[in-house]
Amino acid sequence: MSSIDYSVQDLLIRPADHEETSADMKIIARTARLSGHFSVMLGEVRPGEILGFHSHQNEDQHMYIIDGELHFEVGGAGGLRFTAGAGDNVLKPRSSSHGFWNLTDKTVHYIETSTQDGFETFVDSRSDGLMAMLGGATEELGMSFETDRTLEVMKEFGLTGIAGANANPEELIRDPQFHEAMRTNETLREMVFYLGGAALKDKFQGLIGKLPPLPGRGR
């Protein structure tokens, strides 16, 4: 008589079983399946994208890179810089600022494990809108975002997109919280200008036209 209380379906998770989310992350296993201890997700970074700098007060994270190569910075400006490729594992201890970006012409896929359910809750909150996701994370989940550093590194490497957020200009334009953020957050505004050099610019033109100019630059 076997002592195993599980079915094969409980233990074997195939690609078709991955849970799609509104963010650019697929959930492989929620913390609820793992006694609340950690979650397992599948992420991707497309060519020219950065996963913007942030830190988690409550979660340690681990990444396993399936294919391609990513550049990392951990610890903020002047911190550790390294590249990691297929088969490599990267640890991101709680409270450490981290971000990573793809300078190749191929999408990079990775597995991420995160302790506790905070990051899982963050990914879930994407369904309520990007600004709700970011604001809620800062207030409730102990995550903080370093938009300034993200923009600096985007400029340093000529990066053209942000991974993970799955930002849709049409959605952002409809979001009153985004309008407010554009009015009050100069770095965010500069980032939109920066990204707007390509297709985003037309989308935001109506909104940007109503905003005060950034110091030292015309509109």
Ligand SMILES: [Fe+2]
């Ligand atoms: Fe993270």
